[in-house]
Amino acid sequence: MIKVQKEDFDVNKELKKLSENKNVGGISFFIGLVREDLSKDKCHSMTLQHYPEMTEKMLDKIEIEANKRWNLIGSIIIHRYGKLYPGDQIVLVGTSSEHRKDAINSCEFLIDWLKTKAPFWKLEERESGKKWVEENFKDSETVKNWK
Amino acid sequence: MIKVQKEDFDVNKELKKLSENKNVGGISFFIGLVREDLSKDKCHSMTLQHYPEMTEKMLDKIEIEANKRWNLIGSIIIHRYGKLYPGDQIVLVGTSSEHRKDAINSCEFLIDWLKTKAPFWKLEERESGKKWVEENFKDSETVKNWK
């Protein structure tokens, strides 16, 4: 299941849904948060802009791909947009499977894909001013390793 | 932090603790559950026996090892013992870091290690009778890959 929303999400609620099937032996979650980054150039807020129709399409596609590659019982992707603050949750990926490696590996795959394939752009308001987050070349390389 | 307990645990509570530090950019969780395994030989219950002092010692050791190998901001391991039923939570591993790969990889490492290095033994009560869970050779191989 995928959700693109302004509101925050509740990890326990998603955990409950993923544990409903009693054949589930393992559940993996990844939660991405806004970092304050105090040590460098303090971040005051992060505004996520997105391309709504394309986001839904890409998230569906990524989820289908994960279900092709691994034996999953359930999967959830929640991605927020709008203005967020340090400590706020941005994204949740959750996967459940009979055996742990399917859940663990697909969860990592999903978050790696989201980094470079989900049409979001992040505008950071830092101590030094506003700036669009640039492409992380490490992320582009990481996602290639999944081919 | 490590906890060895009979009681269930609350993932949201641990999530809250791991998100307290505003430099955290990513949190990984793995939750292991008792599988009913309906398709084969239905599991009615699983009783976890453990060697208490050694468990604490090994869990501490594993956590320290993960903190040596990755840049973690926080980590939590909760392992239950006693009689559990299908759908019940057995184990929680949670890690937080600035950049996602540290949290993701250390979380996988920790659960891999727990499988073969934490002194727990599982007695399953199945449709066909009671049986101690045997060593999973795949798990022993997996943990060797972390050397």
Next chain:
Amino acid sequence: MNIKYFSWVRDQIGLDEEQIELDPKVNSVEKLVSHLIKNSEDHSKALADISLIRCAVNMEVVNLNHKIKNEDEIAFFPPMTGG
């Protein structure tokens, strides 16, 4: 044709989206970029270094020689930074 802009491309052009009637000779993404650059100084500045920009046609990322037609939805944006 409906053209959408995101991130700093949107900021520089000063438009979320715009409608244009596509000249049949402008039949690829590359030709569309050359056409848009003539529109205004803001377009010209935003699209100057095409290596910084990605294009989606009907919500699929495509390359510069991808063929386009008047009914397509086009979007220009910098590399995505999701997750």
Next chain:
Amino acid sequence: MNIKYFSWVRDQIGLDEEQIELDPKVNSVEKLVSHLIKNSEDHSKALADISLIRCAVNMEVVNLNHKIKNEDEIAFFPPMTGG
């Protein structure tokens, strides 16, 4: 010396733990196993195939030729199945 048993080793021996006074000649895990096997039929059955059993001395997994002394805490158990 305090000896603990877990899992099916405990079930077969019928004891959670036992205290023995260690003969100084019994100075390795291997010699301890040979000594215990003489104790009872249950000990003998449980420890018959030593390849199935792991041993911890003072909560560290060790191999059969590990040296032991009377103050050590010893545990015998099958491979661990945590997580």
